[in-house]
Amino acid sequence: MAKWGEGDPRWIVEERADATNVNNWHWTERDATNWSSDKLKYLLMGLSVENDVGTCEVTEVSKVEGEASINNRKGKLIFFYEWVLKATWTGKTKSGVKYKGSVEVPNLSDENDMDDLDIVVSLNKDEPDTPLLSLMKTKGAAKVREALGSYVGYLKTEFTQGMILPTANGVATPQSTSQSKAKTDKTQISSGGSTAAPVNTGVKIPTCKLSMRETFQTSPADLYSVFLKQEMVAAFTHASATVDGEKGGRFRLLDGNVCGEFTELVPDEKIVMKWRYNTWPSEHYATITLTFVDRSSQTELKVHCVGVPDSQEELMKEGWKRYYFEGIKQTFGFGARLY
Known part of the structure:
Protein backbone atom coordinates (compact mmCIF):
# COMPACT_ATOMS: atom_id res chain seq x y z
CA MET A 1 0.00 0.00 0.00
CA ALA A 2 1.42 3.40 -0.96
CA LYS A 3 2.17 5.94 1.72
CA TRP A 4 0.01 9.03 2.02
CA GLY A 5 1.05 11.48 -0.68
CA GLU A 6 2.50 8.77 -2.89
CA GLY A 7 1.13 6.49 -5.56
CA ASP A 8 -1.39 7.00 -8.34
CA PRO A 9 -3.01 10.46 -7.92
CA ARG A 10 -6.34 9.07 -9.15
CA TRP A 11 -6.85 7.53 -5.73
CA ILE A 12 -6.07 10.57 -3.58
CA VAL A 13 -9.51 11.15 -2.12
CA GLU A 14 -8.67 14.40 -0.36
CA GLU A 15 -9.48 16.23 -3.60
CA ARG A 16 -13.19 15.78 -2.82
CA ALA A 17 -14.79 16.13 0.57
CA ASP A 18 -17.11 13.20 -0.14
CA ALA A 19 -14.27 11.03 -1.53
CA THR A 20 -16.42 10.14 -4.54
CA ASN A 21 -15.09 9.37 -8.04
CA VAL A 22 -11.99 11.52 -7.83
CA ASN A 23 -11.46 13.66 -10.95
CA ASN A 24 -14.41 11.83 -12.53
CA TRP A 25 -12.02 8.98 -13.40
CA HIS A 26 -14.34 6.02 -12.87
CA TRP A 27 -17.03 4.90 -15.26
CA THR A 28 -20.51 5.83 -14.07
CA GLU A 29 -23.79 5.16 -15.82
CA ARG A 30 -27.26 6.61 -15.38
CA ASP A 31 -30.41 5.02 -16.81
CA ALA A 32 -32.52 7.68 -18.53
CA THR A 33 -35.23 5.37 -19.90
CA ASN A 34 -38.13 6.20 -17.58
CA TRP A 35 -37.28 9.90 -17.52
CA SER A 36 -37.04 9.95 -21.32
CA SER A 37 -40.36 8.18 -21.79
CA ASP A 38 -42.12 10.76 -19.63
CA LYS A 39 -40.29 13.64 -21.28
CA LEU A 40 -41.13 12.49 -24.81
CA LYS A 41 -44.83 12.19 -23.97
CA TYR A 42 -44.72 15.59 -22.28
CA LEU A 43 -43.16 17.28 -25.33
CA LEU A 44 -45.35 15.66 -27.97
CA MET A 45 -48.78 15.86 -26.33
CA GLY A 46 -50.76 18.88 -27.43
CA LEU A 47 -48.53 19.91 -30.32
CA SER A 48 -50.75 21.81 -32.73
CA VAL A 49 -50.56 23.49 -36.15
CA GLU A 50 -53.11 25.38 -38.21
CA ASN A 51 -53.73 27.08 -41.55
CA ASP A 52 -56.70 28.46 -43.46
CA VAL A 53 -58.15 24.92 -43.82
CA GLY A 54 -58.23 24.03 -40.12
CA THR A 55 -56.17 22.80 -37.19
CA CYS A 56 -54.34 19.60 -36.25
CA GLU A 57 -53.24 18.50 -32.79
CA VAL A 58 -51.39 15.53 -31.28
CA THR A 59 -54.02 14.07 -28.95
CA GLU A 60 -52.39 10.80 -27.84
CA VAL A 61 -48.91 9.32 -27.60
CA SER A 62 -49.66 5.62 -27.89
CA LYS A 63 -46.20 4.13 -28.26
CA VAL A 64 -42.89 5.04 -26.63
CA GLU A 65 -40.58 2.04 -26.86
CA GLY A 66 -36.83 2.04 -26.40
CA GLU A 67 -34.14 3.00 -23.94
CA ALA A 68 -31.71 5.75 -23.04
CA SER A 69 -28.65 6.05 -20.83
CA ILE A 70 -25.71 8.35 -20.14
CA ASN A 71 -22.18 7.23 -19.30
CA ASN A 72 -19.38 9.27 -17.74
CA ARG A 73 -15.77 8.21 -18.26
CA ALA A 87 -48.82 9.25 -31.77
CA THR A 88 -52.36 10.07 -32.85
CA TRP A 89 -53.24 13.41 -34.40
CA THR A 90 -56.74 14.82 -34.74
CA GLY A 91 -57.65 17.39 -37.38
CA LYS A 92 -60.63 19.69 -37.61
CA THR A 93 -61.59 21.81 -40.60
CA LYS A 94 -63.03 25.31 -40.31
CA SER A 95 -66.43 23.79 -41.10
CA GLY A 96 -66.13 21.37 -38.16
CA VAL A 97 -65.31 18.10 -39.98
CA LYS A 98 -62.92 15.94 -37.95
CA TYR A 99 -60.18 13.58 -39.14
CA LYS A 100 -57.74 11.25 -37.44
CA GLY A 101 -54.32 9.99 -38.35
CA SER A 102 -50.99 8.89 -36.95
CA VAL A 103 -47.41 10.10 -36.61
CA GLU A 104 -44.66 7.49 -36.43
CA VAL A 105 -40.98 7.96 -35.66
CA PRO A 106 -39.18 4.63 -36.21
CA ASN A 107 -35.59 5.70 -35.56
CA LEU A 108 -35.00 8.41 -32.95
CA SER A 109 -31.41 7.48 -32.15
CA ASP A 110 -28.04 8.98 -31.20
CA GLU A 111 -26.70 7.47 -34.42
CA ASN A 112 -29.00 9.59 -36.61
CA ASP A 113 -28.87 13.34 -37.08
CA MET A 114 -32.10 15.15 -36.27
CA ASP A 115 -32.23 16.52 -39.83
CA ASP A 116 -32.29 12.94 -41.16
CA LEU A 117 -35.01 11.73 -38.78
CA ASP A 118 -37.86 9.81 -40.43
CA ILE A 119 -41.28 11.18 -39.46
CA VAL A 120 -44.13 9.29 -41.11
CA VAL A 121 -47.50 11.07 -41.11
CA SER A 122 -50.63 9.32 -42.38
CA LEU A 123 -54.43 9.32 -42.25
CA ASN A 124 -56.37 6.45 -40.73
CA LYS A 125 -57.51 3.94 -43.35
CA ASP A 126 -61.18 4.78 -43.06
CA GLU A 127 -60.66 8.54 -43.42
CA PRO A 128 -61.27 10.37 -46.73
CA ASP A 129 -58.59 12.59 -48.25
CA THR A 130 -58.16 15.99 -46.65
CA PRO A 131 -55.76 18.95 -47.04
CA LEU A 132 -55.11 18.61 -43.31
CA LEU A 133 -52.85 15.66 -44.11
CA SER A 134 -50.55 17.99 -46.03
CA LEU A 135 -50.57 20.39 -43.10
CA MET A 136 -49.42 17.63 -40.74
CA LYS A 137 -46.77 16.38 -43.18
CA THR A 138 -45.20 19.84 -43.38
CA LYS A 139 -45.79 22.06 -40.36
CA GLY A 140 -46.81 19.16 -38.13
CA ALA A 141 -43.72 17.10 -38.89
CA ALA A 142 -41.54 20.17 -38.35
CA LYS A 143 -43.04 20.69 -34.90
CA VAL A 144 -42.52 17.04 -34.01
CA ARG A 145 -38.89 17.28 -35.13
CA GLU A 146 -38.45 20.41 -33.01
CA ALA A 147 -39.93 18.68 -29.95
CA LEU A 148 -37.64 15.66 -30.36
CA GLY A 149 -34.67 17.98 -30.71
CA SER A 150 -35.73 19.58 -27.44
CA TYR A 151 -35.80 16.13 -25.82
CA VAL A 152 -32.18 15.57 -26.80
CA GLY A 153 -31.31 19.01 -25.46
CA TYR A 154 -33.04 18.28 -22.15
CA LEU A 155 -31.23 14.94 -21.97
CA LYS A 156 -27.87 16.66 -22.37
CA THR A 157 -28.53 19.48 -19.91
CA GLU A 158 -31.18 18.65 -17.30
CA PHE A 159 -30.64 14.94 -16.89
CA THR A 160 -26.83 15.07 -16.80
CA GLN A 161 -26.71 17.27 -13.70
CA GLY A 162 -24.60 15.54 -11.05
CA MET A 163 -22.79 13.17 -13.39
CA ILE A 164 -19.70 15.36 -13.64
CA LEU A 165 -18.60 15.91 -10.05
CA PRO A 166 -16.72 19.05 -8.97
CA THR A 167 -12.98 18.50 -8.48
CA ALA A 168 -10.69 20.14 -5.97
CA ASN A 169 -11.28 23.65 -7.34
CA GLY A 170 -15.07 23.16 -7.33
CA VAL A 171 -15.35 23.21 -11.10
CA ALA A 172 -16.99 20.60 -13.27
CA THR A 173 -16.16 20.69 -16.97
CA PRO A 174 -18.04 17.95 -18.77
CA GLN A 175 -17.34 16.92 -22.33
CA SER A 176 -20.12 15.27 -24.22
CA THR A 177 -20.15 12.84 -27.08
CA SER A 178 -22.67 10.46 -28.58
CA GLN A 179 -22.33 6.70 -28.91
CA SER A 180 -21.26 7.28 -32.51
CA LYS A 181 -17.91 9.08 -32.16
CA ALA A 182 -17.51 9.74 -35.86
CA LYS A 183 -20.42 12.14 -36.27
CA THR A 184 -20.86 15.70 -35.06
CA ASP A 185 -23.81 16.23 -32.77
CA LYS A 186 -26.41 18.46 -34.42
CA THR A 187 -29.16 17.97 -31.88
CA GLN A 188 -28.40 20.58 -29.24
CA ILE A 189 -31.46 22.39 -28.01
CA SER A 190 -30.30 25.81 -29.21
CA SER A 191 -30.92 26.64 -32.84
CA GLY A 192 -27.24 27.35 -33.37
CA GLY A 193 -26.20 23.86 -32.20
CA SER A 194 -23.82 25.20 -29.56
CA THR A 195 -22.66 23.03 -26.70
CA ALA A 196 -24.55 23.52 -23.45
CA ALA A 197 -22.72 25.40 -20.71
CA PRO A 198 -21.05 23.29 -18.01
CA VAL A 199 -23.16 22.67 -14.94
CA ASN A 200 -21.66 23.01 -11.48
CA THR A 201 -23.26 20.32 -9.36
CA GLY A 202 -22.35 19.84 -5.71
CA VAL A 203 -21.55 23.56 -5.49
CA LYS A 204 -23.67 26.64 -6.01
CA ILE A 205 -25.13 26.41 -9.51
CA PRO A 206 -25.20 29.43 -11.85
CA THR A 207 -28.67 30.95 -12.08
CA CYS A 208 -30.40 33.79 -13.90
CA LEU A 228 -55.11 28.08 -7.72
CA LYS A 229 -57.98 25.74 -8.59
CA GLN A 230 -56.93 22.15 -9.15
CA GLU A 231 -59.55 21.34 -11.78
CA MET A 232 -58.63 24.43 -13.81
CA VAL A 233 -54.89 23.69 -13.67
CA ALA A 234 -55.49 20.12 -14.82
CA ALA A 235 -57.65 21.45 -17.65
CA PHE A 236 -55.17 23.93 -19.14
CA THR A 237 -52.10 21.69 -18.69
CA HIS A 238 -53.95 18.64 -20.08
CA ALA A 239 -52.33 16.48 -17.38
CA SER A 240 -52.93 15.34 -13.82
CA ALA A 241 -52.44 18.03 -11.16
CA THR A 242 -52.61 18.38 -7.39
CA VAL A 243 -53.08 21.95 -6.17
CA ASP A 244 -53.66 23.30 -2.66
CA GLY A 245 -54.45 26.91 -3.48
CA GLU A 246 -53.62 28.49 -0.12
CA LYS A 247 -50.55 30.16 1.34
CA GLY A 248 -48.14 27.36 2.19
CA GLY A 249 -50.09 24.99 -0.06
CA ARG A 250 -48.14 22.72 -2.38
CA PHE A 251 -48.73 21.78 -6.00
CA ARG A 252 -47.66 19.08 -8.47
CA LEU A 253 -48.35 19.66 -12.16
CA LEU A 254 -47.82 17.95 -15.51
CA ASP A 255 -47.93 14.43 -14.10
CA GLY A 256 -45.43 15.35 -11.37
CA ASN A 257 -42.83 16.99 -13.64
CA VAL A 258 -43.34 20.35 -11.91
CA CYS A 259 -43.81 20.95 -8.19
CA GLY A 260 -43.65 23.76 -5.68
CA GLU A 261 -45.34 25.78 -2.97
CA PHE A 262 -47.37 29.00 -2.77
CA THR A 263 -45.46 31.36 -0.45
CA GLU A 264 -47.53 34.54 -0.83
CA LEU A 265 -51.05 35.15 -2.09
CA VAL A 266 -52.68 38.57 -2.56
CA PRO A 267 -56.17 37.88 -3.95
CA ASP A 268 -56.58 38.99 -7.57
CA GLU A 269 -53.22 40.83 -7.47
CA LYS A 270 -50.19 38.62 -6.83
CA ILE A 271 -49.01 35.02 -6.45
CA VAL A 272 -45.50 34.16 -5.26
CA MET A 273 -44.36 30.55 -5.40
CA LYS A 274 -41.38 28.27 -5.09
CA TRP A 275 -41.26 26.39 -8.42
CA ARG A 276 -39.04 23.63 -9.75
CA TYR A 277 -38.83 21.11 -12.54
CA ASN A 278 -38.15 17.62 -11.23
CA THR A 279 -34.85 17.24 -13.08
CA TRP A 280 -33.30 20.35 -11.52
CA PRO A 281 -30.67 19.76 -8.80
CA SER A 282 -32.27 18.31 -5.68
CA GLU A 283 -34.24 20.86 -3.64
CA HIS A 284 -33.32 23.75 -5.94
CA TYR A 285 -36.30 26.05 -6.52
CA ALA A 286 -36.83 29.19 -8.53
CA THR A 287 -38.97 31.96 -7.04
CA ILE A 288 -41.74 33.00 -9.42
CA THR A 289 -43.87 36.09 -8.89
CA LEU A 290 -47.10 36.52 -10.85
CA THR A 291 -48.54 40.05 -10.87
CA PHE A 292 -52.06 40.63 -12.23
CA VAL A 293 -52.61 44.13 -13.67
CA ASP A 294 -56.13 45.32 -14.55
CA ARG A 295 -56.18 46.77 -18.08
CA SER A 296 -59.90 47.54 -18.30
CA SER A 297 -61.34 44.62 -20.30
CA GLN A 298 -58.01 42.77 -20.18
CA THR A 299 -55.51 41.55 -17.61
CA GLU A 300 -51.79 41.86 -18.06
CA LEU A 301 -49.90 39.04 -16.37
CA LYS A 302 -46.31 39.84 -15.41
CA VAL A 303 -44.10 36.85 -14.61
CA HIS A 304 -40.77 37.41 -12.85
CA CYS A 305 -38.50 34.43 -12.17
CA VAL A 306 -35.41 34.38 -9.95
CA GLY A 307 -33.04 31.45 -9.45
CA VAL A 308 -33.59 29.69 -12.78
CA PRO A 309 -30.58 27.50 -13.70
CA ASP A 310 -28.63 29.26 -16.45
CA SER A 311 -28.94 26.32 -18.81
CA GLN A 312 -32.74 26.37 -18.45
CA GLU A 313 -33.48 30.01 -19.34
CA GLU A 314 -34.80 29.49 -22.86
CA LEU A 315 -36.53 26.22 -21.98
CA MET A 316 -38.24 27.95 -19.07
CA LYS A 317 -39.55 30.70 -21.35
CA GLU A 318 -40.76 28.21 -23.95
CA GLY A 319 -42.45 26.05 -21.32
CA TRP A 320 -44.34 28.93 -19.75
CA LYS A 321 -45.48 30.28 -23.09
CA ARG A 322 -46.70 26.89 -24.26
CA TYR A 323 -48.12 25.23 -21.15
CA TYR A 324 -49.31 28.28 -19.23
CA PHE A 325 -50.01 31.20 -21.58
CA GLU A 326 -51.20 29.28 -24.64
CA GLY A 327 -52.81 26.53 -22.56
CA ILE A 328 -54.88 28.99 -20.52
CA LYS A 329 -56.00 30.94 -23.59
CA GLN A 330 -57.00 27.88 -25.58
CA THR A 331 -58.77 26.18 -22.68
CA PHE A 332 -60.74 29.11 -21.24
CA GLY A 333 -61.05 31.39 -24.26
CA PHE A 334 -58.90 34.15 -22.78
CA GLY A 335 -57.07 34.75 -26.06
CA ALA A 336 -55.54 38.16 -26.69
CA ARG A 337 -52.86 39.74 -28.83
CA LEU A 338 -49.37 38.37 -28.10
CA TYR A 339 -46.58 40.75 -27.20
Whole structure:
Protein backbone atom coordinates (compact mmCIF):
# COMPACT_ATOMS: atom_id res chain seq x y z
CA MET A 1 0.00 0.00 0.00
CA ALA A 2 1.42 3.40 -0.96
CA LYS A 3 2.17 5.94 1.72
CA TRP A 4 0.01 9.03 2.02
CA GLY A 5 1.05 11.48 -0.68
CA GLU A 6 2.50 8.77 -2.89
CA GLY A 7 1.13 6.49 -5.56
CA ASP A 8 -1.39 7.00 -8.34
CA PRO A 9 -3.01 10.46 -7.92
CA ARG A 10 -6.34 9.07 -9.15
CA TRP A 11 -6.85 7.53 -5.73
CA ILE A 12 -6.07 10.57 -3.58
CA VAL A 13 -9.51 11.15 -2.12
CA GLU A 14 -8.67 14.40 -0.36
CA GLU A 15 -9.48 16.23 -3.60
CA ARG A 16 -13.19 15.78 -2.82
CA ALA A 17 -14.79 16.13 0.57
CA ASP A 18 -17.11 13.20 -0.14
CA ALA A 19 -14.27 11.03 -1.53
CA THR A 20 -16.42 10.14 -4.54
CA ASN A 21 -15.09 9.37 -8.04
CA VAL A 22 -11.99 11.52 -7.83
CA ASN A 23 -11.46 13.66 -10.95
CA ASN A 24 -14.41 11.83 -12.53
CA TRP A 25 -12.02 8.98 -13.40
CA HIS A 26 -14.34 6.02 -12.87
CA TRP A 27 -17.03 4.90 -15.26
CA THR A 28 -20.51 5.83 -14.07
CA GLU A 29 -23.79 5.16 -15.82
CA ARG A 30 -27.26 6.61 -15.38
CA ASP A 31 -30.41 5.02 -16.81
CA ALA A 32 -32.52 7.68 -18.53
CA THR A 33 -35.23 5.37 -19.90
CA ASN A 34 -38.13 6.20 -17.58
CA TRP A 35 -37.28 9.90 -17.52
CA SER A 36 -37.04 9.95 -21.32
CA SER A 37 -40.36 8.18 -21.79
CA ASP A 38 -42.12 10.76 -19.63
CA LYS A 39 -40.29 13.64 -21.28
CA LEU A 40 -41.13 12.49 -24.81
CA LYS A 41 -44.83 12.19 -23.97
CA TYR A 42 -44.72 15.59 -22.28
CA LEU A 43 -43.16 17.28 -25.33
CA LEU A 44 -45.35 15.66 -27.97
CA MET A 45 -48.78 15.86 -26.33
CA GLY A 46 -50.76 18.88 -27.43
CA LEU A 47 -48.53 19.91 -30.32
CA SER A 48 -50.75 21.81 -32.73
CA VAL A 49 -50.56 23.49 -36.15
CA GLU A 50 -53.11 25.38 -38.21
CA ASN A 51 -53.73 27.08 -41.55
CA ASP A 52 -56.70 28.46 -43.46
CA VAL A 53 -58.15 24.92 -43.82
CA GLY A 54 -58.23 24.03 -40.12
CA THR A 55 -56.17 22.80 -37.19
CA CYS A 56 -54.34 19.60 -36.25
CA GLU A 57 -53.24 18.50 -32.79
CA VAL A 58 -51.39 15.53 -31.28
CA THR A 59 -54.02 14.07 -28.95
CA GLU A 60 -52.39 10.80 -27.84
CA VAL A 61 -48.91 9.32 -27.60
CA SER A 62 -49.66 5.62 -27.89
CA LYS A 63 -46.20 4.13 -28.26
CA VAL A 64 -42.89 5.04 -26.63
CA GLU A 65 -40.58 2.04 -26.86
CA GLY A 66 -36.83 2.04 -26.40
CA GLU A 67 -34.14 3.00 -23.94
CA ALA A 68 -31.71 5.75 -23.04
CA SER A 69 -28.65 6.05 -20.83
CA ILE A 70 -25.71 8.35 -20.14
CA ASN A 71 -22.18 7.23 -19.30
CA ASN A 72 -19.38 9.27 -17.74
CA ARG A 73 -15.77 8.21 -18.26
CA LYS A 74 -12.85 10.49 -17.45
CA GLY A 75 -15.14 13.51 -17.46
CA LYS A 76 -16.62 12.71 -20.87
CA LEU A 77 -20.35 12.10 -21.25
CA ILE A 78 -21.44 9.45 -23.74
CA PHE A 79 -25.12 9.46 -24.72
CA PHE A 80 -27.13 6.49 -25.92
CA TYR A 81 -30.80 6.67 -26.86
CA GLU A 82 -32.96 4.67 -29.24
CA TRP A 83 -36.73 5.13 -29.52
CA VAL A 84 -39.70 4.08 -31.62
CA LEU A 85 -42.62 6.47 -31.25
CA LYS A 86 -46.21 6.57 -32.40
CA ALA A 87 -48.82 9.25 -31.77
CA THR A 88 -52.36 10.07 -32.85
CA TRP A 89 -53.24 13.41 -34.40
CA THR A 90 -56.74 14.82 -34.74
CA GLY A 91 -57.65 17.39 -37.38
CA LYS A 92 -60.63 19.69 -37.61
CA THR A 93 -61.59 21.81 -40.60
CA LYS A 94 -63.03 25.31 -40.31
CA SER A 95 -66.43 23.79 -41.10
CA GLY A 96 -66.13 21.37 -38.16
CA VAL A 97 -65.31 18.10 -39.98
CA LYS A 98 -62.92 15.94 -37.95
CA TYR A 99 -60.18 13.58 -39.14
CA LYS A 100 -57.74 11.25 -37.44
CA GLY A 101 -54.32 9.99 -38.35
CA SER A 102 -50.99 8.89 -36.95
CA VAL A 103 -47.41 10.10 -36.61
CA GLU A 104 -44.66 7.49 -36.43
CA VAL A 105 -40.98 7.96 -35.66
CA PRO A 106 -39.18 4.63 -36.21
CA ASN A 107 -35.59 5.70 -35.56
CA LEU A 108 -35.00 8.41 -32.95
CA SER A 109 -31.41 7.48 -32.15
CA ASP A 110 -28.04 8.98 -31.20
CA GLU A 111 -26.70 7.47 -34.42
CA ASN A 112 -29.00 9.59 -36.61
CA ASP A 113 -28.87 13.34 -37.08
CA MET A 114 -32.10 15.15 -36.27
CA ASP A 115 -32.23 16.52 -39.83
CA ASP A 116 -32.29 12.94 -41.16
CA LEU A 117 -35.01 11.73 -38.78
CA ASP A 118 -37.86 9.81 -40.43
CA ILE A 119 -41.28 11.18 -39.46
CA VAL A 120 -44.13 9.29 -41.11
CA VAL A 121 -47.50 11.07 -41.11
CA SER A 122 -50.63 9.32 -42.38
CA LEU A 123 -54.43 9.32 -42.25
CA ASN A 124 -56.37 6.45 -40.73
CA LYS A 125 -57.51 3.94 -43.35
CA ASP A 126 -61.18 4.78 -43.06
CA GLU A 127 -60.66 8.54 -43.42
CA PRO A 128 -61.27 10.37 -46.73
CA ASP A 129 -58.59 12.59 -48.25
CA THR A 130 -58.16 15.99 -46.65
CA PRO A 131 -55.76 18.95 -47.04
CA LEU A 132 -55.11 18.61 -43.31
CA LEU A 133 -52.85 15.66 -44.11
CA SER A 134 -50.55 17.99 -46.03
CA LEU A 135 -50.57 20.39 -43.10
CA MET A 136 -49.42 17.63 -40.74
CA LYS A 137 -46.77 16.38 -43.18
CA THR A 138 -45.20 19.84 -43.38
CA LYS A 139 -45.79 22.06 -40.36
CA GLY A 140 -46.81 19.16 -38.13
CA ALA A 141 -43.72 17.10 -38.89
CA ALA A 142 -41.54 20.17 -38.35
CA LYS A 143 -43.04 20.69 -34.90
CA VAL A 144 -42.52 17.04 -34.01
CA ARG A 145 -38.89 17.28 -35.13
CA GLU A 146 -38.45 20.41 -33.01
CA ALA A 147 -39.93 18.68 -29.95
CA LEU A 148 -37.64 15.66 -30.36
CA GLY A 149 -34.67 17.98 -30.71
CA SER A 150 -35.73 19.58 -27.44
CA TYR A 151 -35.80 16.13 -25.82
CA VAL A 152 -32.18 15.57 -26.80
CA GLY A 153 -31.31 19.01 -25.46
CA TYR A 154 -33.04 18.28 -22.15
CA LEU A 155 -31.23 14.94 -21.97
CA LYS A 156 -27.87 16.66 -22.37
CA THR A 157 -28.53 19.48 -19.91
CA GLU A 158 -31.18 18.65 -17.30
CA PHE A 159 -30.64 14.94 -16.89
CA THR A 160 -26.83 15.07 -16.80
CA GLN A 161 -26.71 17.27 -13.70
CA GLY A 162 -24.60 15.54 -11.05
CA MET A 163 -22.79 13.17 -13.39
CA ILE A 164 -19.70 15.36 -13.64
CA LEU A 165 -18.60 15.91 -10.05
CA PRO A 166 -16.72 19.05 -8.97
CA THR A 167 -12.98 18.50 -8.48
CA ALA A 168 -10.69 20.14 -5.97
CA ASN A 169 -11.28 23.65 -7.34
CA GLY A 170 -15.07 23.16 -7.33
CA VAL A 171 -15.35 23.21 -11.10
CA ALA A 172 -16.99 20.60 -13.27
CA THR A 173 -16.16 20.69 -16.97
CA PRO A 174 -18.04 17.95 -18.77
CA GLN A 175 -17.34 16.92 -22.33
CA SER A 176 -20.12 15.27 -24.22
CA THR A 177 -20.15 12.84 -27.08
CA SER A 178 -22.67 10.46 -28.58
CA GLN A 179 -22.33 6.70 -28.91
CA SER A 180 -21.26 7.28 -32.51
CA LYS A 181 -17.91 9.08 -32.16
CA ALA A 182 -17.51 9.74 -35.86
CA LYS A 183 -20.42 12.14 -36.27
CA THR A 184 -20.86 15.70 -35.06
CA ASP A 185 -23.81 16.23 -32.77
CA LYS A 186 -26.41 18.46 -34.42
CA THR A 187 -29.16 17.97 -31.88
CA GLN A 188 -28.40 20.58 -29.24
CA ILE A 189 -31.46 22.39 -28.01
CA SER A 190 -30.30 25.81 -29.21
CA SER A 191 -30.92 26.64 -32.84
CA GLY A 192 -27.24 27.35 -33.37
CA GLY A 193 -26.20 23.86 -32.20
CA SER A 194 -23.82 25.20 -29.56
CA THR A 195 -22.66 23.03 -26.70
CA ALA A 196 -24.55 23.52 -23.45
CA ALA A 197 -22.72 25.40 -20.71
CA PRO A 198 -21.05 23.29 -18.01
CA VAL A 199 -23.16 22.67 -14.94
CA ASN A 200 -21.66 23.01 -11.48
CA THR A 201 -23.26 20.32 -9.36
CA GLY A 202 -22.35 19.84 -5.71
CA VAL A 203 -21.55 23.56 -5.49
CA LYS A 204 -23.67 26.64 -6.01
CA ILE A 205 -25.13 26.41 -9.51
CA PRO A 206 -25.20 29.43 -11.85
CA THR A 207 -28.67 30.95 -12.08
CA CYS A 208 -30.40 33.79 -13.90
CA LYS A 209 -33.44 36.04 -13.71
CA LEU A 210 -36.04 36.36 -16.42
CA SER A 211 -39.28 38.23 -16.96
CA MET A 212 -42.25 37.59 -19.22
CA ARG A 213 -45.61 39.21 -19.74
CA GLU A 214 -48.82 38.28 -21.50
CA THR A 215 -52.28 39.79 -21.93
CA PHE A 216 -55.51 37.84 -21.39
CA GLN A 217 -59.09 38.74 -22.27
CA THR A 218 -60.48 38.32 -18.77
CA SER A 219 -60.53 39.94 -15.35
CA PRO A 220 -57.68 39.70 -12.79
CA ALA A 221 -59.97 37.73 -10.47
CA ASP A 222 -60.75 35.08 -13.09
CA LEU A 223 -57.12 34.73 -14.19
CA TYR A 224 -55.92 34.59 -10.58
CA SER A 225 -58.24 31.69 -9.81
CA VAL A 226 -56.95 29.70 -12.82
CA PHE A 227 -53.60 29.17 -11.06
CA LEU A 228 -55.11 28.08 -7.72
CA LYS A 229 -57.98 25.74 -8.59
CA GLN A 230 -56.93 22.15 -9.15
CA GLU A 231 -59.55 21.34 -11.78
CA MET A 232 -58.63 24.43 -13.81
CA VAL A 233 -54.89 23.69 -13.67
CA ALA A 234 -55.49 20.12 -14.82
CA ALA A 235 -57.65 21.45 -17.65
CA PHE A 236 -55.17 23.93 -19.14
CA THR A 237 -52.10 21.69 -18.69
CA HIS A 238 -53.95 18.64 -20.08
CA ALA A 239 -52.33 16.48 -17.38
CA SER A 240 -52.93 15.34 -13.82
CA ALA A 241 -52.44 18.03 -11.16
CA THR A 242 -52.61 18.38 -7.39
CA VAL A 243 -53.08 21.95 -6.17
CA ASP A 244 -53.66 23.30 -2.66
CA GLY A 245 -54.45 26.91 -3.48
CA GLU A 246 -53.62 28.49 -0.12
CA LYS A 247 -50.55 30.16 1.34
CA GLY A 248 -48.14 27.36 2.19
CA GLY A 249 -50.09 24.99 -0.06
CA ARG A 250 -48.14 22.72 -2.38
CA PHE A 251 -48.73 21.78 -6.00
CA ARG A 252 -47.66 19.08 -8.47
CA LEU A 253 -48.35 19.66 -12.16
CA LEU A 254 -47.82 17.95 -15.51
CA ASP A 255 -47.93 14.43 -14.10
CA GLY A 256 -45.43 15.35 -11.37
CA ASN A 257 -42.83 16.99 -13.64
CA VAL A 258 -43.34 20.35 -11.91
CA CYS A 259 -43.81 20.95 -8.19
CA GLY A 260 -43.65 23.76 -5.68
CA GLU A 261 -45.34 25.78 -2.97
CA PHE A 262 -47.37 29.00 -2.77
CA THR A 263 -45.46 31.36 -0.45
CA GLU A 264 -47.53 34.54 -0.83
CA LEU A 265 -51.05 35.15 -2.09
CA VAL A 266 -52.68 38.57 -2.56
CA PRO A 267 -56.17 37.88 -3.95
CA ASP A 268 -56.58 38.99 -7.57
CA GLU A 269 -53.22 40.83 -7.47
CA LYS A 270 -50.19 38.62 -6.83
CA ILE A 271 -49.01 35.02 -6.45
CA VAL A 272 -45.50 34.16 -5.26
CA MET A 273 -44.36 30.55 -5.40
CA LYS A 274 -41.38 28.27 -5.09
CA TRP A 275 -41.26 26.39 -8.42
CA ARG A 276 -39.04 23.63 -9.75
CA TYR A 277 -38.83 21.11 -12.54
CA ASN A 278 -38.15 17.62 -11.23
CA THR A 279 -34.85 17.24 -13.08
CA TRP A 280 -33.30 20.35 -11.52
CA PRO A 281 -30.67 19.76 -8.80
CA SER A 282 -32.27 18.31 -5.68
CA GLU A 283 -34.24 20.86 -3.64
CA HIS A 284 -33.32 23.75 -5.94
CA TYR A 285 -36.30 26.05 -6.52
CA ALA A 286 -36.83 29.19 -8.53
CA THR A 287 -38.97 31.96 -7.04
CA ILE A 288 -41.74 33.00 -9.42
CA THR A 289 -43.87 36.09 -8.89
CA LEU A 290 -47.10 36.52 -10.85
CA THR A 291 -48.54 40.05 -10.87
CA PHE A 292 -52.06 40.63 -12.23
CA VAL A 293 -52.61 44.13 -13.67
CA ASP A 294 -56.13 45.32 -14.55
CA ARG A 295 -56.18 46.77 -18.08
CA SER A 296 -59.90 47.54 -18.30
CA SER A 297 -61.34 44.62 -20.30
CA GLN A 298 -58.01 42.77 -20.18
CA THR A 299 -55.51 41.55 -17.61
CA GLU A 300 -51.79 41.86 -18.06
CA LEU A 301 -49.90 39.04 -16.37
CA LYS A 302 -46.31 39.84 -15.41
CA VAL A 303 -44.10 36.85 -14.61
CA HIS A 304 -40.77 37.41 -12.85
CA CYS A 305 -38.50 34.43 -12.17
CA VAL A 306 -35.41 34.38 -9.95
CA GLY A 307 -33.04 31.45 -9.45
CA VAL A 308 -33.59 29.69 -12.78
CA PRO A 309 -30.58 27.50 -13.70
CA ASP A 310 -28.63 29.26 -16.45
CA SER A 311 -28.94 26.32 -18.81
CA GLN A 312 -32.74 26.37 -18.45
CA GLU A 313 -33.48 30.01 -19.34
CA GLU A 314 -34.80 29.49 -22.86
CA LEU A 315 -36.53 26.22 -21.98
CA MET A 316 -38.24 27.95 -19.07
CA LYS A 317 -39.55 30.70 -21.35
CA GLU A 318 -40.76 28.21 -23.95
CA GLY A 319 -42.45 26.05 -21.32
CA TRP A 320 -44.34 28.93 -19.75
CA LYS A 321 -45.48 30.28 -23.09
CA ARG A 322 -46.70 26.89 -24.26
CA TYR A 323 -48.12 25.23 -21.15
CA TYR A 324 -49.31 28.28 -19.23
CA PHE A 325 -50.01 31.20 -21.58
CA GLU A 326 -51.20 29.28 -24.64
CA GLY A 327 -52.81 26.53 -22.56
CA ILE A 328 -54.88 28.99 -20.52
CA LYS A 329 -56.00 30.94 -23.59
CA GLN A 330 -57.00 27.88 -25.58
CA THR A 331 -58.77 26.18 -22.68
CA PHE A 332 -60.74 29.11 -21.24
CA GLY A 333 -61.05 31.39 -24.26
CA PHE A 334 -58.90 34.15 -22.78
CA GLY A 335 -57.07 34.75 -26.06
CA ALA A 336 -55.54 38.16 -26.69
CA ARG A 337 -52.86 39.74 -28.83
CA LEU A 338 -49.37 38.37 -28.10
CA TYR A 339 -46.58 40.75 -27.20
